[in-house]
Amino acid sequence: MPAARPRLLYVTDLAYQARGRRYCDEDIHLTSRLRAHFDLALCHPVDAAALMDGFDAVVVRNSGPVLGYRKEYDAFRARALAAGTRVYNPLTGKADMAGKQYLLDLGAAGFPVIPTVDRAEDLDRLPAAERYVVKPKHGADSLGLRIVPGGEVAGLATGDVLIQPCVDFAYEVSFYFVDDDFQYALYAPDPERRWELRPYQATAADLEFARRFIDWNDLGYGIQRVDACRAADGGLLLVELEDVNPFLSLDALPEEARDAFVTAFTASLNRFARGVPVPA
Numbered sequence: 001m002p003a004a005r006p007r008l009l010y011v012t013d014l015a016y017q018a019r020g021r022r023y024c025d026e027d028i029h030l031t032s033r034l035r036a037h038f039d040l041a042l043c044h045p046v047d048a049a050a051l052m053d054g055f056d057a058v059v060v061r062n063s064g065p066v067l068g069y070r071k072e073y074d075a076f077r078a079r080a081l082a083a084g085t086r087v088y089n090p091l092t093g094k095a096d097m098a099g100k101q102y103l104l105d106l107g108a109a110g111f112p113v114i115p116t117v118d119r120a121e122d123l124d125r126l127p128a129a130e131r132y133v134v135k136p137k138h139g140a141d142s143l144g145l146r147i148v149p150g151g152e153v154a155g156l157a158t159g160d161v162l163i164q165p166c167v168d169f170a171y172e173v174s175f176y177f178v179d180d181d182f183q184y185a186l187y188a189p190d191p192e193r194r195w196e197l198r199p200y201q202a203t204a205a206d207l208e209f210a211r212r213f214i215d216w217n218d219l220g221y222g223i224q225r226v227d228a229c230r231a232a233d234g235g236l237l238l239v240e241l242e243d244v245n246p247f248l249s250l251d252a253l254p255e256e257a258r259d260a261f262v263t264a265f266t267a268s269l270n271r272f273a274r275g276v277p278v279p280a
Helices: 023-034 045-051 066-083 101-108 120-125 204-217 255-273
Strands: 007-011 039-043 057-060 117-119 131-136 146-149 158-165 169-178 181-188 223-231 236-242
Touching (some): 045 066, 057 255, 117 120
Antiparallel strands (some): 131 146, 223 236
């Protein structure tokens, strides 16, 4: 049984250098708030497997791309699953947590996803484009992402990367959820300055779009970010469903919205660490 104050191991890489963002500031702020409710310790992701015993839950936050410590992350997952350790986000995620195969699967199932293939013989399924995005199936934070001319893309479609057309879009927008509850949305009005984010007023249609992917992933507990682009026809297309360690861009929010998120996150963690089942 959890102690009166649940004990959390908070996994973060405070030294990770992200382009255009300071991940460490976000985790310093969040942990300063969480300490009022939990007994809390921070550790680097490569140390999580060795340190997680004795905690009521492990919280994976801004731990950087898994590509940087694949061996240690796989060991952590295996040990946590074998021991029944509560990991937030739960390790059952079907989106980025399992690689980017889901973009192919969701597209084939008729979900509104940016057109994506992984084999040369399927390139004719993509809209014609002068340039294409090529990215690893297990990539994150733009690691390994390349933009190549159309004449080169066939030779790169080897099955271990995803191929997408460089499409024109009005802007990118992200929808942030705690458990199944929508919290806020942010967008980048200028596609060339994608990390200059502003609050976005989500419409009912926007939230219906985003919830389709939250419902599909069926995590129950955790933080998820639905990244989308506004296509030329006005519709939204999924770019990514981040369910590992989504950066939250809390600094782009007004104080009231930031406090509301922290309140929702704290309540979710408290229920999770105490083993409260997700309502049916």
